[in-house]
Every structure is written in structure tokens, then in C-alpha cells.
Amino acid sequence: MVNWSNPLFHQWIRDQWHIDIHCVQTDIEIQGSPERTLSRVVMADTQGRRFLVEQFDQKKWALRDRVARAMDFLFIRGLTQVLPYQMSVNGKFLPFFEGTCFQVTEFLDGTPLKRPDYLSSSAMGKNTARFLSRLAGSATGMEPHISFPRFSIKNYIHELFRTMKIHDRPVHDRFLPVLNFLESDFMPAHDHLPLVFCHGDLHPLNIIWDHETIKAVIDWEFAGIKPDIYDAANFVGCAGIENPNGLGMDMVMTFVAELHKTGVISETGWRFFPEYVLALRFAWLSEWLRKKDDEMIDLEHAFMHILVDHMTEIRDAFHRSA
Numbered sequence: 001m002v003n004w005s006n007p008l009f010h011q012w013i014r015d016q017w018h019i020d021i022h023c024v025q026t027d028i029e030i031q032g033s034p035e036r037t038l039s040r041v042v043m044a045d046t047q048g049r050r051f052l053v054e055q056f057d058q059k060k061w062a063l064r065d066r067v068a069r070a071m072d073f074l075f076i077r078g079l080t081q082v083l084p085y086q087m088s089v090n091g092k093f094l095p096f097f098e099g100t101c102f103q104v105t106e107f108l109d110g111t112p113l114k115r116p117d118y119l120s121s122s123a124m125g126k127n128t129a130r131f132l133s134r135l136a137g138s139a140t141g142m143e144p145h146i147s148f149p150r151f152s153i154k155n156y157i158h159e160l161f162r163t164m165k166i167h168d169r170p171v172h173d174r175f176l177p178v179l180n181f182l183e184s185d186f187m188p189a190h191d192h193l194p195l196v197f198c199h200g201d202l203h204p205l206n207i208i209w210d211h212e213t214i215k216a217v218i219d220w221e222f223a224g225i226k227p228d229i230y231d232a233a234n235f236v237g238c239a240g241i242e243n244p245n246g247l248g249m250d251m252v253m254t255f256v257a258e259l260h261k262t263g264v265i266s267e268t269g270w271r272f273f274p275e276y277v278l279a280l281r282f283a284w285l286s287e288w289l290r291k292k293d294d295e296m297i298d299l300e301h302a303f304m305h306i307l308v309d310h311m312t313e314i315r316d317a318f319h320r321s322a
Contacts, residue, residue, distance in 0.1 A: 001039040002055050002100065012097050013043070013053070016088040017104055020046045031110060031208055032219040038100060042107050050107040051086075061094055061101050067220050068093035068103065070146050070197070079138040081131055083108065083216045108215055110208035116243040118204055118251060123212035125255030128202075131214055132231055133262035139197035148197070148224035153279045154190040157182070160286055171289065171297070178278070178304045186275040193227035193276075194266045200224055202231040203238035229269040232259055233276040240277070241284070241303050247314060253321050260322035274314045278307040 002009055010021040025042040030052065034040060040054040056064055068085040072093075075084040085093045086104040094101040118124055161179060164172035199206075200222030208216040235255065239246040246252060259265055265273070281304055288296040307314065 002097065002102075004039075004041050004043075004053075009097060013104075016090070016092075016095050016102075017086055018089065019043075019049075019051060019104070022046045025050070028107075030107075032206060036219065036221050052105050052107040054103050054105075056094065056101050056103070058096070058099060058101060063221070064094050064101070064103065066146060066148065067223055070142065070148075070223055071220055073142050073146060074135070074138045077138040079134055081134070081214050081216050082220075083218065108208050110215055111211050113204055113209060116246070119239055119243055119246050119249040120251065121212050122250040122254035124204070124209070125251040125253070126258045127212065127214050128204075128207070128235060129232075129255050129258035129262060131217060132202075132259065133264050135199065135231075136196060136262075136264040142197055143225070150195065151200075151224055151226045151230075152190070153227075153230075153276070153283070154187050156286075157279060157282045160282055164289075168289065174301060175282075175285070175304070178308060181308050182275060182279055186272055186279060189268070189272055190227075193229065193268060193272065195225050196228045196264075198223065198226040198228075198230045200226065200230070202235050204235075205238075227269065227276065228265050229273050229276045230280070232256075232265060233273060234280050237277045237280050237284075240307070241281075241299065244306065248317065253317070256318050257321040270318075273318060274307065274311050277314075278304060278311075281307075 004024045004026075013019050013021055022044050025044055028042045028050075030040060030042065038055040038057055040052060042050055043053050044050050071082050072084050072087075075082045083105045086106075087093055088095045094103050096102075157179065161172060161176075164175075199217060199220060201219055202217070206217060206219045207214055208218060232255070236247065236252055239249070239252045243249070260270075269276075281300055285297065285300045288300060
């Protein structure tokens with residue numbers, strides 16, 4: 001990893017972005033997942049401006065460059081709640097220094113998220129729904145310029161179960177009833193869901209808040225072409241795992257009601273929305289298995305069965321909120 005205090009590195013930053021580094025601020029808490037970078041830090045320049053500087057393995061360059069170009073596309077088209085990466089003087093979003101690549105963005109402070117109190121905020125739900133509406137509008141026309149691979153949660157789940165069957169049979173058998181539930185109606189319908197550009201990891205912790213309004217949405221690494229219900233389902237699922245009553249609380253119910261008004265989700269998407277909330281939890285289960293986090297595996301199992309057992313009630317509640 002880079003030595004953030006290295007004068008040669010500071011000179012390189014100046015050469016690439018015309019930023020004169022004054023100091024490295026290691027005492028600042030940075031939102032978003034640190035696991036997606038090799039290292040990251042906040043740097044202040046001689047004018048008092050602060051920047052988030054992130055270091056990535058060269059193997060991530062293609063992905064990060066594609067994401068950077070997508071964010072630039074969205075920002076230019078009016079989505080100001082995107083923090084675009086600063087382009088270098090040579091027109092690069094991720095130039096290289098000593099074998100690894102770096103990106104620079106403006107650093108924003110935010111209001112700390114009070115968990116799980118935020119679930120009572122209808123304003124946060126409404127503002128997130130409106131962000132998704134603006135995202136849909138700003139992303140129109142992106143595909144001819146930036147190509148993203150398609151994502152299939154159906155294929156992801158099937159591959160996860162094949163892996164679990166070989167390497168962790170007890171977990172495979174424990175979650176098999178949930179897969180069987182999805183196989184009945186959701187899996188056959190999955191490939192007919194309309195596809196759009198999505199953030200890919202939208203949840204309250206990936207938003208920089210100014211109290212209940214959105215300053216910026218961060219961590220776009222999983223952005224790409226996915227079903228139109230992807231971001232909304234992930235947002236709702238993260239609220240539900242936070243609190244057993246989260247799905248019926250003000251933030252989620254207002255979020256769903258506002259989404260109905262925007263029209264960004266298709267009729268087919270709404271029909272299978274609760275199932276997609278459930279299906280996406282397998283992506284989180286995969287993360288807990290990777291980390292060997294037995295407590296979160298148990299929590300996912302309990303949450304998935306709440307969703308399965310109350311699917312009809314959840315669907316009716318979301319429909320009534322329209």
C-alpha cells in the first residue's frame with residue numbers, strides 16, 4: 001500500500017490533479033466499505049479543500065474506470081447527488097503510481113445515521129425514492145456509451161447453492177426451503193423483468209445524509225444493468241434486516257408509496273418485488289459466508305423465513321401504499 005505521507009506521492013498528486021496537499025487527515029471517519037479499496041484517506045489541500053483519495057489494485061482498473069465514466073455521465077446529465085471522480089490533467093480517472101491506480105473525489109461530511117432510529121423517518125424514504133427517479137432519468141441513453149454486464153440474481157443464487165452443496169452442505173440444506181419457495185413463481189419470471197441501469201448497492205449506509213436529505217450516494221462499485229426493482233429491493237431488504245418491524249415502518253412504507261408515484265418500476269417489477277427483496281438476501285448471505293459470520297448467517301435465515309411466511313401480507317401492504 002502507498003505511503004500517504006510520501007512527498008513523492010504528494011508531488012504526483014499535484015502533477016495529476018493540480019492539488020497541493022497540505023496534510024493527511026487520518027482522524028476522519030470515511031463512509032462506505034473500506035474493503036473495496038487497498039487503502040483510502042482524506043487529504044486536505046493548501047486551500048482547505050478536502051479530498052478522498054482511494055488506492056486500488058491494478059486488476060480493478062477496468063471496473064473502476066467503467067464506474068467512473070458512468071458517474072460522470074450521470075453527473076453531467078443533472079444527477080448532482082453523484083460524487084464524480086476528478087479527472088487527471090491527462091484525462092484519466094484512475095492514473096497509476098508505482099503499480100496501483102488511484103481515484104480522487106471531493107470529500108463530504110454527513111450526518112451520522114442513527115441505527116435503527118432512521119427507520120422511523122418518512123422523509124428519508126421519500127428522498128431515496130426521488131433519488132431513484134432522478135437516477136432513472138439521468139441514466140437514459142447511457143448504454144451506447146458505456147457497456148455493463150447484465151446481472152442475474154437467479155444465476156447467482158443457483159451458483160451459490162452449487163458451491164454450498166460442495167463446501168458447506170449444512171448451510172445448503174438449511175437454506176434450501178427458501179430456494180424452493182423462489183423456484184415456484186419467481187425464478188421462471190426472473191428473466192422477463194425489465195432491465196435498467198442501477199446503483200447496485202443502494203442502502204442507507206451508502207448515502208451521505210444531511211439530516212434527512214441526501215447529499216450524495218456513494219459506493220457505486222456494483223453499478224450496472226439489472227432488473228428495475230434491484231435498487232429498491234436492496235434498500236427495503238436492508239431496512240428489514242435492521243429491525244424485525246422495519247418493513248412496515250415509516251421509511252420503507254413512504255419509500256414504496258413514493259416509488260409508486262414516480263413510475264420508475266414496471267408492473268411486472270411490482271408483481272415480484274417482495275420476492276426480489278428475498279432473492280437479494282442471498283447476495284448478503286454469500287458475504288456472511290465469506291466472512292464466516294455465523295451471527296449474520298443466523299439473522300439472514302430468520303429474516304428470509306419472515307419474508308417467506310408473510311409474503312402475501314407484505315405484497316398487500318406494499319400494494320396498499322400505492
